[in-house]
Amino acid sequence: MQNKGLITVFAVLFGLVSIYQLSFTYIANNVEDSAKEFANNKFTADQPHERDSAEARYLDSVGAQPIFLGIDYNTAKEKELNKGLDLEGGINVILEVSVKDILKGLANNTKDAAFNQALENAADLQKESQDTYLESFFKAFEALPGENNLASPDIFFNKNLEDVINVGMTNAQVKPVIEKKIDESITSAFEVLRKRIDKFGVTQPNIQRLGKSARILVELPGAKDVARVRKLLQSTAQLEFWDVYKFEDMAGFLQAADAKAGEIAMAKTSTETETTKVADTSQTVVDSTKTEEDDVSKLLGGQDVKDSLADNGKANPILSKMVTLGSQGSPVIAVFRLKDTSVVNGYLRNPQIKSLLSNELRYAKFVWGLPEANLQLNGEETTALYALKGNRDNVPPLGGSVVVGADQEYDNLSRVVVSMQMNGQGAKVWEQMTGNAYQNQSQIAIVLDDIVYSAPGVTSGPISGGRSQISGNFTVPQGQDLANVLRAGKLPASAEIIQGEVVGPTLGQEAINSGVMSFVIALFIVLLWMIGYYGKAGAFADIALMVNILFIFGILAGLGAVLTLPGIAGIVLTVGMSVDANVLIFERIKEELAKGKAQKDAIKDGFNNALSSILDANITTGLTGLILLVFGTGPIQGFATTLLIGIATSLFTAIFITRLFIDSYTKNGKPLPCSTSVTKDLFKNVNIQFLKKRKAAYILSAIMILVSVTSLFTLGLNQGVDFVGGRTYTVRFAKDVNSQEIQNDLIKTFGSAEAKTYGGDNQLKITTKYKVDETGTDVDEEIEHMLFETVKKEMPADMTYDQFIGDQTGKTIGRMEYYKVSPTIADDIKKDSFWAVFGSLVVVFLYILLRFRRWQFGLGAVAAIFHDVVIVLGVFSLTYRFMPFSMEIDQAFIAAILTVVGYSLNDTVIVFDRIREYFNEHSAWKMNRVIDVALNSTLGRTLNTSFTTLIVLLCMFFFGAESIRGLLFAIIVGIFVGTYSSLFIATPLMYDTIKRKKIEDLIGKKEEDEAAAALEA
Structure with missing residues (x-):
């Protein structure tokens, strides 16, 4: 060397x-x-x-x-070294900025029927399309009947866009303008989110826009307060200042609304007689809209009245749910339990109830205040109902765009507040608003994203200078977050979490502990095996392997890459490939020694002859890694990153580091047989006639494929939320639980749900598609509350919702992990996964065609890969119902499939390399003899590599983290079928498809007639 x-x-x-x-x-x-x-x-x-x-x-x-x-x-x-969420704990979400909202804003919230119909139709097109929402909108708009023009004054020819769009432009001319505006808005949203995250206080946050889409990936390793992060990310920071009605202004309507709501509720189940009775009271309801003093008095009747209402939920469906009423002069109309707000909202939005508002109140806009823990209700959260003085256009007198600065401070009572400074225009309007409020002794509601943060009165005259203050029983982090979002500015449109993952720090630490332990055990066994099989040469390979692992982790740390559980699996596979390279070298050295060559020449030729196989095997596996890197996201990219780094370091350490040690040891003539007394003659005289067994192998494989395909069509696969959408929770209990009983309870709650034992019998993986099409923090919190209420009977009696849902370090029971995928992105993930597998097959075929210059070799390799993938899928389809671990088909499983592709290809390419080599050396042999001898000569390497790789994977499977057990199982099955297919499918199929043609490409510079004679024989 x-x-x-x-x-x-x-x-x-x-x-x-x-x-x-x-x-x-x-x-x-x-x-x-x-x-x-x-x-x-x-x-x-x-x-x-x-x-x-x-x-x-x-x-x-x-x-x-x-x-x-x-x-x-x-x-x-x-x-x-950055650790992924599955090791560190934290939050990972993909946000999708609403292009629909941006389009509405660009069109000035037009009422144009064609425009709004196209928006709705675009949402339907998105369910079955890979197009962006904007592309779907353009298609939907052009598909509408009539000649609809995007540049019409009712759509995009308006004040917002008059400098870039004129009324004479065609739709084709308008499209690029709108595309640019949308891109600018999404870029703006990205910058707003980045500013918020930078101030959040999480180390090593990651935020990136996914291509040119409206999707933004946010990773916050170590973040623990899930609710806080959700609000930070999804808050549009739509700050508004509204005049607000007092309690006495709305008291009559509240009573009327309650009575009408009772009429509506009772009409569903009452008889005609009861309906008549309700109808008789309807006149009273209408009359009660007058805000007379006696009406207010009736509503302020005290606890007795409240108790009677609580006992009469059907007749008084609104007031029976209230905790307290407001008081005269207060902007609070009533206080309700947080869990009842959706029911109250349903009534207040009912057209029959809205019609009860008098002309003066017809534009009233009902909103809720910040949730507060009510001590009288054992800490249960309640919230106040407010009524804003809306208008026909629903535009606030003052918007948040006037705010130029915001800071978290303390008031004179040491309470946390947020102080804001407005620009000159805002200061002028603010002075006018506060002046009116002072004169009328009324309040101004400070509203952020349709939540009233405070509704202060003005006690000392108009406020000049544009200074204002938001108070609301904030904690310091809440105050900091509010100031943060106000400083960063508002999002140009709403942003919904379409994919999210939350991993508790305890689960992350457990994953580290189990991952390290299983890896150390596996590594120890492999190191011992190499010494036991190859003697001193094996010890040199072990040193190279340890150096290889050092290099991998060093490069990961230096590049700032993220180490994940699938990434550790990638390192495990790299260890197997590193061992494989050394096995190839040692087996070739043994062959050269057996030919009678001097040790120095045998070592030199052994390395040189093994190099071609090593390069081919690593390049083909590297190509599948690149496919994963391109099509994968998050942890899957982590897997691909470690795999690609490992391939490069394995090549270097196997080819150069091992060679350095061997040359140094043998330079003075010391013998290095690359074997021990036990392994010296293993596989030496093996003479299996593989080609004669090919028909039996074809029949066996046909049966396995037929069973697999039948199972796939009848039983299907257990598709995870990655592919179908939904929410998955990992819940740990203090004791062992019956998963079937809990699943039955969950079905009663959610309609459809699945609960499976996940790891120990005290831990379940719970999946539901309940409200899978709905997004938003309120929906997430609603479902989490429902989950807690369903499983809390199995939890300690004193456990609260906050304890159940919290993600503090050291937590041993409760919700440990959460994962959500919306159907829209699930469809994209499924299609990307298909293209990843299909792309890998195409790339593999093209590489082998280029490398071996015969399509038969490519056909044999791709057929073997297809064979392996179908059988692995079949095994999952047949066994997922009763296996004691999760066998969901998700992104990690796709990584496993591509790993199987790489491993199977690795085996096949090494066999093909040896066949090609033997054609060169033994051109006079019959072709079947060449192939059989080549297969037998690689048998020691094939079984040795398969064994060492399996040892590592089995250790990870039995002692590693539960979350990658399905991935490892797929790879383990793939190694068995991959080893079999390279011997009994790929090579025989190549043999059967080669006809009497020129084979000079197979044998290099040998004469064509000699090759033809070999084939003829």
């Missing part, structure tokens, strides 16, 4: 750089361990929030102090 000195220097420097990069992780972990110990000594386990705060204060206090070689914690934290 040339340039040994240069390679040695490079390897040493690379190793030192890797150690240096990993030292940041070591330093950061040490400091964080000290912080945890400090917090645990100060607070007990039942004070999780206090412990988290103490830990954060400790880290903040020591952040800038040098620890080792001038490196401080803050620097180490920035450069440490």
Whole structure:
């Protein structure tokens, strides 16, 4: 080997750089361990929030102090090895900015019938299309009858766009203008979200726009307060200032609405007689809209009246749900339980009830205040109902665009408030509004995203200068978040979470512990096996393998890549490939020694002859890794990243590092047989006639494929939420539970649900499609409340909803993990996965065609891959109902399928390489003899590599994290069928499809007639 000195220097420097990069992780972990110990000594386990705060204060206090070689914690934290959500815990979401809202804004909220119909039709087209919403809108608009013009004054030729669109433009001319405006709005949304996240306080956040789509990926490792993050991300920051009605203005309507709601409710179940009675009271209802003093008095009748209403829920469906009424002069109409607000909203939006509003009140807009824990109701959350003084256009007197600054502060009573500063225009309107409120002794509601944060009165005259203040019983983090979103500005449109994942820190730590333990066990077994099989040569391979692992982690840390559980699986596969390369080399050295060559020549030729197979195998696997990197997201990209890095480092360590040790050891003539006394003659005289068994293999494979395909069409697959949409929760209980009983309870709650044991018998994976088409924090919280109410009988009696849903470190029971995918993105994921698998097959075929220059080789390889994929799918289809672990078909499973593709291809290419080589060496042999001998010569390598890879995967499967058990099972099955198919499917099929044609491409420079004679024979 040339340039040994240069390679040695490079390897040493690379190793030192890797150690240096990993030292940041070591330093950061040490400091964080000290912080945890400090917090645990100060607070007990039942004070999780206090412990988290103490830990954060400790880290903040020591952040800038040098620890080792001038490196401080803050620097180490920035450069440490990034851990994914499944290892660190945290939140990962994909937000989709509403292009529909942006289009409405660009069209000035037009009432044009064609425009609004096209918006609705575009939403329907999206369900079955890969087009963007904007493309669907253009198609829907042009499909409408008549000649509809986007540049009409009723649509896009308006004040907003008059500088870029004129009335004479065609639809084709308008489209690029709108596309540009949409892109600018999404870019604006991205920047707003980035500013919010930068101030959130999470280390190593990741935010990126996914291509040119309206989707934005946000990853917040270590984030624990899910509700806070949701509000931060989805809040449009639509700040508005409204005049507000007083209680006495709306009291009559409230009473009338309650009576009419009772009439509506009772009409559903009452007899005609009862309906008549209700009808007789309807006149009273209408009359009661007058806000006379005696009506107010009746509503303020005290606790006796309230109790009687509570006992009469059907006749008084609104008032029976109230906790308290407002008081005269107050902007609060009534206070309700938070869980009842959706019911009350339903009544208030009912056209029959809205018609009861007098002309003066007809534009009233009902909104809710901030939720508060009500001590009289054992901490249950309640919220106040307000009525804003709306108008025909639903435009507030003052909008949030006038706010130029916002800060979290404290008022004179030490309460958390948010102070705002307005620009000159806003200050002028604010002075006028506060002046009117002072004169009329009324209030102004400060509304953010349709929630009233405060509704203060004005007690000291008009407020000049544009200063204002929002109060609302905030905590410090709430105040900081509110100031943050106001400073960052409002989103140009609403943003919904279409895919989300929440992993609790406890589950993440458990994944690290189990992953490390299983990896160490597997590595130890592989290291021992290599020494036991190859002797001293195996020890050199072990050193190269350890260097390889060091390089992988060093590169991951240096590149700022993210290590995930699938990424660890990728490293495991890399270990197998690294072992495979060394096995190939050692087996070739043994063959050269068996030919009687001197040891030095045998080593040289062994490395040279193995190089072609090693490169082919790694390149083909690398191509599948690239497919994953392009089509995958999140953890799957982590898998692909570690796989690709591992391929590069495996090649370097196997070819160069192992060679350095072997050359150094044998330079003085020391013998290196690459075997032990036990393994010396293994596989030496094996003579299996593979081609004679091909018909039996064809029949066996045909049966397996037929069974698999039948199962796929009849039983199907257990498609996860990645592919069908829905919500999945990992819930851990204090004791073992019966999954079937809980599933029955969940079905009663959600209509359809599935509960499966996930890991231990005290942990369930719960999946539901309830309200799968609806998004928003309110829907998420509603479903989580319903989930808690359903399973709380199996939880400790004193567990609250907040404890159940919280994600504090050290949490041992409750909701441990959450994952949501909307149907829209689920469809995209499914199609991307299909193209990933299909693309990998095409790429593989083209590479083998290019490498071996015969389509028969490509056909054999692709047929073997297809065979393996169908059988793995069939195994999953046949067994998912009774396996004791999750066998959902999700993105991780697609990664497993592509890994199977890579592994099967690896085996097949090595066999093909040997066949090609034997054609060169033994052109006079019959073709079937060439193939059989080639297959037998690679048998030792095939079984050895399969065994070592299986050992690693089985250790990960039995001792690793539950979340990747399905992925590992798919790869394990794939290794068995892949090893079989490379011997009994790919090669025999290639043999059967080669006809009497020129085969000079197979044998290099051999004469064509000799080759033809070999085929003829």
